[in-house]
Amino acid sequence: MKQIIFTLFSLALLASCKKDETRAVYHEPSELLELTSSANTVTLDSSKKQQTAISFNWNKVSYGINAEITYTLQLDVAGGDFSKPQEVIIGNDTTSASFTHVAFNTLALAVGIRPNASGAMQVRVKAQVQQNGITGGPSSIPPVYADVKTVNVTTYPPPDAPLMYLSGQFNGWPTGGAPIADTGFTGAYEGYIYVGPAISDYQFKILVEKDWAKTYALDKSDNTKMIATAGGAGDNLFTAGKGYYQIKANTQTLKWEANIATWGLVGDAVSDNWTTNVPMTYDATTQVWSVTTTVKQTGQWKFWANQAWTLNYGIRNGALVLDGPSFAAPATEGTYKITLNLSNPAKYTYSIIKQ
Numbered sequence: 001m002k003q004i005i006f007t008l009f010s011l012a013l014l015a016s017c018k019k020d021e022t023r024a025v026y027h028e029p030s031e032l033l034e035l036t037s038s039a040n041t042v043t044l045d046s047s048k049k050q051q052t053a054i055s056f057n058w059n060k061v062s063y064g065i066n067a068e069i070t071y072t073l074q075l076d077v078a079g080g081d082f083s084k085p086q087e088v089i090i091g092n093d094t095t096s097a098s099f100t101h102v103a104f105n106t107l108a109l110a111v112g113i114r115p116n117a118s119g120a121m122q123v124r125v126k127a128q129v130q131q132n133g134i135t136g137g138p139s140s141i142p143p144v145y146a147d148v149k150t151v152n153v154t155t156y157p158p159p160d161a162p163l164m165y166l167s168g169q170f171n172g173w174p175t176g177g178a179p180i181a182d183t184g185f186t187g188a189y190e191g192y193i194y195v196g197p198a199i200s201d202y203q204f205k206i207l208v209e210k211d212w213a214k215t216y217a218l219d220k221s222d223n224t225k226m227i228a229t230a231g232g233a234g235d236n237l238f239t240a241g242k243g244y245y246q247i248k249a250n251t252q253t254l255k256w257e258a259n260i261a262t263w264g265l266v267g268d269a270v271s272d273n274w275t276t277n278v279p280m281t282y283d284a285t286t287q288v289w290s291v292t293t294t295v296k297q298t299g300q301w302k303f304w305a306n307q308a309w310t311l312n313y314g315i316r317n318g319a320l321v322l323d324g325p326s327f328a329a330p331a332t333e334g335t336y337k338i339t340l341n342l343s344n345p346a347k348y349t350y351s352i353i354k355q
Contacts, residue, residue, distance in 0.1 A: 029061035078120035168204025181345035187252035191345035203236035267301025287343035300326035
């Protein structure tokens with residue numbers, strides 16, 4: 001009897017394994033992923049900000065398993081290789097997306113087309129199996145891509161980015177405190193603050209305008225989230241201590257972050273490798289990071305925070321770009337003063353001055 005029970009159990013286990021095995025098997029989609037657009041040429045118009053400028057459509061693909069497919073539009077400048085594209089996650093099992101004039105203008109500027117200029121932009125759609133319940137997250141199943149479509153775009157100068165304001169002991173609890181900006185017009189605000197050595201209270205709130213009428217406070221049920229409040233009510237947000245911090249606040253997801261950011265330079269133009277940090281010094285009066293150092297005639301370099309690649313700035317069309325291309329070495333080797341100014345969240349700036 002024990003032998004029979006064991007055999008039946010083994011058969012049940014084998015059947016279960018085969019069933020799980022079947023669920024895990026996938027195949028590459030047999031159908032081509034094809035992308036179409038409502039226009040091949042788009043002239044963006046600031047007077048039509050909220051009107052639809054362009055739409056994209058694509059077909060569904062199947063990997064032969066019961067899984068949701070996340071579709072993401074990727075955009076790059078003409079001639080780019082999509083190694084660091086602008087990405088817009090459209091969603092699961094969704095086969096179309098439309099962009100307003102202001103949204104597509106923001107994307108065109110982000111890929112490197114200058115304001116008030118015409119340029120070509122490459123667009124493709126990526127289909128990826130959603131795993132671990134994360135939309136657009138990492139997946140062990142290879143994605144598939146549609147052929148690249150070229151869209152010719154004429155841009156307009158970006159409008160002033162929406163601002164909110166940080167108020168805390170670090171700046172005396174003002175109503176028009178340190179600004180954070182939504183440069184992508186998506187509800188994702190970002191900026192930097194300095195919590196000086198004399199500060200003992202690391203708390204702050206976010207003001208929607210330059211008053212206390214509408215504010216954001218800490219969501220006590222989840223410290224990674226904030227809640228909308230009125231009149232400054234609710235628990236305060238906070239930094240971990242003193243120092244220079246990147247503040248991020250998303251009014252759509254209600255997520256917020258306070259990340260320490262100590263800046264330096266990295267690259268074979270400022271050292272002999274891409275791991276050695278060249279530390280910068282912060283001036284609280286000018287709100288500028290700076291370093292005077294030797295820069296070679298060959299190689300490249302970037303700004304990076306905390307001696308890591310999580311937060312770094314490169315350059316594209318003369319502007320600082322998060323994760324952007326590296327700075328090229330100067331024409332002449334020598335001693336240079338390099339500065340990084342993150343005090344204006346709507347436009348971060350830098351300077352390179354030969355000494």
